[in-house]
Ligand SMILES: CC(C)=CCC/C(C)=C/CC/C(C)=C/CC/C(C)=C/COC[C@@H](COP(=O)(O)O)OC/C=C(\C)CC/C=C(\C)CC/C=C(\C)CCC=C(C)C
């Protein structure tokens with residue numbers, strides 16, 4: 001695969017895992033998942049992980065995956081690029097669900113390490129959602145996963161995701177959509 005094909009595959013295949021975190025910020029609020037419960041004096045997850053944000057995020061990512069599947073044949077013709085095979089139904093759910101599960105796991109780890117809601121955890125913040133999205137996708141459909149995420153695509157995903165995460169968060173902060181720029 002040439003470099004353009006690798007970049008296009010990495011971005012296309014990960015979009016349904018990128019959008020859920022954005023959508024959760026926009027749709028979040030209401031009752032927290034942990035119901036306010038604590039463990040060893042600290043919140044289990046905190047007020048930043050809500051049912052509404054999680055549901056909104058998964059819905060946004062799954063809808064986007066279905067939209068990408070719908071435009072797949074046309075775009076492949078028009079752009080003359082090799083896109084990954086359409087997202088199988090299990091992957092349509094695994095990518096966004098994994099992304100938010102990764103983010104929720106990171107909040108659990110942040111609370112266990114004494115970090116308050118909104119505190120940064122460099123490294124974890126940038127890769128939590130992508131690692132869990134990839135793991136869940138591999139479990140959901142191993143054939144699609146290995147055909148799409150070749151070693152070079154996987155390396156590209158792990159390289160571009162932190163850059164995209166940092167830039168999206170700075171833009172969202174400047175637009176007053178997030179209270180911290182990370
Ligand atoms: C479908 C809905 C409801 C919203 C879509 C909004 C949107 C513009 C999505 C772009 C998707 C995308 C390509 C994102 C970049 C990949 C990425 C790593 C995203 C991680 O999201 C971070 C998120 C919160 O993260 P956290 O929970 O871990 O802290 O960021 C907050 C984002 C928002 C509140 C949404 C609004 C975002 C913008 C206005 C910025 C748009 C920026 C880009 C498209 C990327 C531009 C940067 C480069 C270098 C290309």
Ligand SMILES: Nc1ccn([C@@H]2O[C@H](COP(=O)(O)OP(=O)(O)OP(=O)(O)O)[C@@H](O)[C@H]2O)c(=O)n1
Pocket residue numbers: 024025026027028029045046047048049050051052053054100103104106107110116117118119182
């Ligand atoms: N599952 C989720 C993820 C995010 N959000 C919303 O998106 C905001 C930003 O997300 P994030 O940065 O992940 O949460 P933080 O508030 O920073 O909390 P934490 O320290 O636990 O990451 C949250 O405050 C919350 O309003 C949500 O409602 N539900």
Ligand SMILES: [Mg+2]
Pocket residue numbers: 118119180182
């Ligand atoms: Mg945060």
